[in-house]
Amino acid sequence: MISPSGMALAAMTVMLWILWSDSFRKSPHPIVYAVRVALFIIVGGVLTVNMVRMPRYYPAGTKAITIVTVVIAVGGAIYFARKLVRR
Numbered sequence: 001m002i003s004p005s006g007m008a009l010a011a012m013t014v015m016l017w018i019l020w021s022d023s024f025r026k027s028p029h030p031i032v033y034a035v036r037v038a039l040f041i042i043v044g045g046v047l048t049v050n051m052v053r054m055p056r057y058y059p060a061g062t063k064a065i066t067i068v069t070v071v072i073a074v075g076g077a078i079y080f081a082r083k084l085v086r087r
Contacts, residue, residue: 005062012065015040037077
């Protein structure tokens with residue numbers, strides 16, 4: 001089983017890689033942007049729900065990493081939603 005901090009770090013790594021790789025690739029189909037928005041919102045929601053439902057698994061450092069990951073998820077969702085609307 002993966003620890004909460006490991007889950008947050010893995011999610012952060014994948015989300016930052018998706019954001020970074022979007023700057024190098026040709027614009028994908030709008031459906032890809034919609035899927036990315038949904039994935040970022042879902043991941044941020046799951047991390048938030050886990051942190052609220054199981055607070056004993058989240059000491060201060062893990063809580064900070066999770067909050068940063070949720071902020072990245074919300075920011076990424078907004079970024080891809082704006083790209084989707086512009087198309």
